[in-house]
Amino acid sequence: MEERLRKQRPDVWFLTEFVEPWLPVRDIGNLRRVNQRSQQSPLPAELPVTDRTRHRRLRDQGSLARTDLEAILDAGFVCHLGVVVEGHPMVVPTVYGHDGTDLFLHGSVASRSLAADPDAAVCVTVTHVDGLILARSVFEHGVNYRSAMIHGVPRQVTDPEEKLRGLRLLTEHAAPGQWDYARRPSRKELAATTLLALSLAEASVKTAIGPPDDGAGPDAELGIWAGNLPLRTTWGAPEADPLLPAGIDPPPHIAGREAAPL
Ligand SMILES: Cc1ncc(COP(=O)(O)O)c(CN)c1O
Numbered sequence: 001m002e003e004r005l006r007k008q009r010p011d012v013w014f015l016t017e018f019v020e021p022w023l024p025v026r027d028i029g030n031l032r033r034v035n036q037r038s039q040q041s042p043l044p045a046e047l048p049v050t051d052r053t054r055h056r057r058l059r060d061q062g063s064l065a066r067t068d069l070e071a072i073l074d075a076g077f078v079c080h081l082g083v084v085v086e087g088h089p090m091v092v093p094t095v096y097g098h099d100g101t102d103l104f105l106h107g108s109v110a111s112r113s114l115a116a117d118p119d120a121a122v123c124v125t126v127t128h129v130d131g132l133i134l135a136r137s138v139f140e141h142g143v144n145y146r147s148a149m150i151h152g153v154p155r156q157v158t159d160p161e162e163k164l165r166g167l168r169l170l171t172e173h174a175a176p177g178q179w180d181y182a183r184r185p186s187r188k189e190l191a192a193t194t195l196l197a198l199s200l201a202e203a204s205v206k207t208a209i210g211p212p213d214d215g216a217g218p219d220a221e222l223g224i225w226a227g228n229l230p231l232r233t234t235w236g237a238p239e240a241d242p243l244l245p246a247g248i249d250p251p252p253h254i255a256g257r258e259a260a261p262l
Contacts, residue, residue: 042101063205066200069200081113083113084116094113096126096173106170108192115194121153127146130209134226148204151203152199164185175253176253214226234259
C-alpha cells in the first residue's frame with residue numbers, strides 16, 4: 001500500500017509514516033462520535049462555574065455535567081467561533097472536532113478569525129434546536145434546545161503529528177470513515193491549514209426541553225392550542241458530483257447515513 005502510494009502520490013506518501021491509527025476506525029453501525037476518543041478526558045467531571053460560565057437566568061436549564069457537554073459536541077459538527085479581530089467582533093460558523101480535552105477548529109492560514117491575537121480569548125458555541133415551544137401567550141414562547149459555550153484562549157497547533165491528529169478528529173467528527181477513504185493532506189496542504197486547539201476546561205451547558213410554561217396559569221383558559229413543535233435534522237441521499245465518472249458508488253460510511261438523524 002505504502003509503495004503504491006509513494007509512486008502515485010510522491011507528495012503525500014510520507015504521511016503514512018506518521019499517520020498512525022491513534023483512533024480506532026469506526027464502522028457505520030456505530031456512529032457515536034464518542035468512540036473516536038481512545039481514553040477518558042483528564043478534565044474534571046464537573047464543569048467549573050466561573051464568571052464567564054455562570055448562568056444568570058433559568059438556572060435550572062444549566063448543567064455542570066461534562067458528559068452533557070460532550071453529548072452536545074458529539075451531536076453536531078458546526079460551531080460558531082466568536083472572536084475579536086482588530087477590534088471588531090466576528091462570529092464565524094465553522095466545523096469542529098474534539099477529543100474530550102480540546103476542541104479543534106481549522107481553516108485557511110489566510111483566515112483572519114483564526115489568526116487573531118494569540119493571547120485573545122474566544123467564545124465558541126454549539127447549538128441544537130430541538131423544537132419550538134408554542135405557548136398561549138407570546139411572552140412564554142420559546143425554543144427547546146441543547147447548547148454549549150466554551151471559553152478560552154486557543155492554541156495554534158504547529159507540530160505536524162498533532163496537526164494531523166486534530167484534522168483527523170475534525171474530519172471523522174463530520175464524516176466518520178472519511179479519513180481512511182479520502183486522500184489525506186499533503187505537506188503543502190498542511191502548511192496552508194491553520195489548526196486551533198481550544199481547551200474544553202471552561203464551558204457552560206444549557207438545555208430546554210418540554211412543554212410551555214403557561215399551562216397552569218390564567219392564560220390556560222384562553223382555549224389557544226399550545227405545545228411543542230419538534231424539529232429534526234436528518235441526512236439525505238448522497239448526490240454525486242456531476243463530474244464523477246460512472247461506476248463510483250458512495251462508500252457505505254456515506255450511503256449508510258441516509259435518513260439517519262444528525
Ligand atoms: C450554553 C449557554 N451558556 C450560557 C447562556 C447564557 O445564559 P444566561 O442568560 O442564563 O446567563 C446560554 C443562553 N441560552 C447558553 O445556551
